[in-house]
Amino acid sequence: MTNLLALVKPTTKSYEELCTLVREHLNPKESILMARYRFYTCQRSKGQEVASYIVKLRRLAGHCKFDGFLEQMLRDFFVLGIDHEVILCKLLNVETLNLSKAIMIAQYSVTLLYSRHNIKGTIFYTNGSFRCATGDISNISQFAIHCPIREITDAQYTMRRNYISFPITREKQLERACGFARIVGFPMVQDTIDCTHLILRAAHNNPEVFRNCKDYHSLNVQLVHDHTCRILTVKACYPDSSHDAFILRQTGVSAPFQPPHQARGWLLGDKGYLLSTWLMTPLCNPNTPAQHSYNESQAVTKNIIVRSDQAMVPLPWPLGSSPSVEWVSLCIIICCMLRNLRSQPLPPGIAPPQEV
Structure with missing residues (x-):
């Protein structure tokens, strides 16, 4: 307070004068020159949205006292802040360009x-x-x-769990069990599991790990399907040298069939898997008619995943030119997501696309 009053004693000022003095000190009025300097030196940051940039310009122009030239100044500096050549050419080629029209053109172009x-x-x-x-x-x-x-x-x-998931509600369990039972009468089947080979270009690092018995490079991708061929889980990070049973042990496919979830039913797998309380595999040496009937029913029911695997286009995923196996695995997961999305019914009121 003494510094604010300089050589004048505080006792010579009234309370209102002292309050005004402190208020002006704490909230000094910005000069017009300083306000215009801030406005003229304002630059649009990289990636800043058009709407955010114009709001920033309007805020800085509030103390510049442009009066009747406000809209014109905002338009000029808005155009100067556009750093994209295509959008800038569109704005400069408009003869009668006002601020609102410039904002509309910029937002549409972006x-x-x-x-x-x-x-x-x-x-x-x-x-x-x-x-x-x-x-x-x-x-x-x-x-x-x-x-x-x-x-x-x-x-x-980031949206993979919205399209690839293993629901274990009672309604979904009953729906899957009934769906599989309608195929050939095999009871209490929840899902089918199998691994399929997706061709790769040879990897730069340790390529022989990805070579399979047919002498080409591939990933061994584990897929779990329901009765509608919808993919419920996918694991696509193991080379072809990994056995199907080994991949199954590394994943959490058995979790829904263990406490506390305890899904009612089992998976169907081929001879590459070990028999379990939640995984039914074919008999190796069937002798009785009942055993032969079991193997036939199991094979026909499980055939749904064979048809689904064949629908996976065997493209040569370019591991040799990609950063890592994780990148190729991520691409495969996205393809599984798109495949599930394609099989979903369209929302009400949306017509299917017309064939060209």
């Missing part, structure tokens, strides 16, 4: 460019093309197409 960016990444999954082919379709380099593919893959992977 949305369109973002949609195209996502479409380029989606081509990788929708038509089975790899980065080279996808880049050729989009007329950009393989290195450039890697970015949208990675963004699409990471975004879809």
